[in-house]
Amino acid sequence: MLQPVTRCMRLLHTRPLNKPIPKPSPSLVSDSKMIQQCNTSITKYMRTGQCHSALRIFNNMTQRTSVSWNAMISGYLLNNKFDLARQMFDKMPQRDLVSWNVMITGCVRNGNLGAARNLFDQMPHRDAVSWNAMLSGYAQHGYVEEARMVFDRIPNKNSISWNGILAAYVQNGRIEDAQKLFESNSAWDVVSWNCLMGGYVRKKRLIDARCLFDRMPKRDEVSWNTMISGYAQNRELAEAHKLFDESPIKDVYTWTAMVSGYVQNGMVDEARRVFDEMPLKNSVSWNAMIAGYLQCKKIEVAKELFDAMPCKNVSSWNTMITGFAQSGSIDLARDLFEKMPWRDCISWGAIISGYAHLGNNEEALRLFVEMKRSGEKANRSIFSCILSTCAEITSLELGCQLHAQLVKVGLGSGWYVGNALLSMYCKCGNIDEANVIFEEISDKDIVSWNTIIAGYARHGFGKEALRVFESMKRSGVKPDEVTMVGVLSACSHSGLVDRGTHYFHTMNHDYGITTNSKHYTCMIDLLGRAGRLDDALNLMKNMPFEPDAATWGALLGASRIYGNTELAEKAAEMVFQMEPDNAGMYVLLSNLYAASGRWGDVGAMRLKMRDTGVKKVPGYSWVEVQSKIHVFSVGDGTHPDTVRIYGYLEELYFRLKEDGYISSPKLVLHDVEEEEKEHMLRYHSEKLAVAFGILNIQGGRPIRVFKNLRVGEVLLRCDFV
């Protein structure tokens, strides 16, 4: 609206009023035509992603209008080159309304609402587009109230302003407000109807959506497509198909809605039939079809389609890589990953989580480093994946570095990454930092609470765990089954038998939690540790589940502690039946026999292990020194510092003996010669790791030693602080 005025002003400036306006000379006419042609070319190049060619044209122009600059700015924004766009905007000599509006929109799309607001406040004149851009900016970032305030202040509201505020409500889930607004006015256009209808579809309120659809004064393609995909995505394929047949015009969206609807409902053959009938396919249609085949594990067909696809985009590659990775074909995934023409953070995330999922933590970490070197920024999902990798290999130092990176890029807040950080600190043995993180999560969800409770329990801080549990209840979060597993194991590890028993019996009544087998296992562990083996056994007999390996394992652990070999044998026998590959159980039972001097049974156990092909997982201990992990096994002689480590341990033993310490070979659980037993005691993997830690970690700093042997779900860990 103000645009023509501004242009007149410019003319007034360049041509004095008292002289008649001269007719444009032929050269001037051709100049302005030239400029127009150049502007058109810039736009065309930008639309096809050829920023360099656009820039060359722009640089070669001897005269430019604001449209030339605007075309460059919006072109850069279209190609996600925000910084270049901003540079152009800052450099341009005379900004017009469109320049400001384009830049504001760019800031909003780049996630920088503050910059958008600054521009909005600075601009000399605003039109409806400026206001609408700000309104939509607030709406897109979840600031509904601010969006409403902008809307109320718009002096010359147009239909887009009205649709903007309607969309603000719909996008942020406030369908009732949207509905109220809609009813308060009658001058809505087809976009408004579509918008509200889309809101109902999102809320899965298909009946309300359909009601609007039927009442609409005018329908366009979007109306049909919204309604069709609403049905298709909510398992109402028959209704979707009916509407599809009725639809007067079908475009790519219409067809694709049907394809992805069938795919999402696992009807891949129907999807394929529609896909083959489509008169025109775009990359979304192809990708949906490929994802469908990957979903139902028809990997080969997916790959065939992918190879035949003419217009592969990053999503196509990402879909295939994710599919391969999730079906365990990590090498095929990697092959595609290496071949793809360009990658985004989804591609990196797909391959990294693929390796992490298979337990190849080293490769996951290596790729993460490579990603950062390539200049790609990690998103929340990648950070979360890598944090759990750190937890898996218990690399606290690496975890701390990630934490620092998260703070730097501003992704540290919020429960999503917060929970991953929390879990990392818990598993890496830094429960204090875990607590700091926990306190900092402003939008704690049930997982946050459960993680910190289980973390405290795991580290033996039962009372702390229960204190957190109480404050969880006070803050109005309802405990779930997982919470109670943490709470019961907290009681178990701290010997709080009565309290644990109380929770166990009241949790159904108090929190509506159905007792599951994990809870029973916790209780058996709790009673067993307290020496109440009979009660534990009774509980197991009366529980409404068949005891699983974990339950018997808990009983075995308890019997072992209290030297009840008979019960332990029975428990171990059950575990063998259920999990013939559970090497840990063979070792436990073998150790139990050894402890009671039943060497014949130990030998039989060994034979059984050999015959069933079970391999004992060797016990490892490791310690982290300056981001490097040093691993030790029993009597390890492979470490470069072996001589120093053994020398130090010898010296330590000499001093211990001088003080009257006698090591206790009886605790060694193998049938070996006395001398060798003593050797094993001295050079047990933890001791080697501790010695190395003492020799290499500065005094006053904690030495954290980790072990790989697991009993049930609990990672045994020694913290030497």
Next chain:
DNA sequence: ATCTCCAAAT
């Protein structure tokens, strides 16, 4: 005729 704001499908 070239530039900006609202609605639909991985």
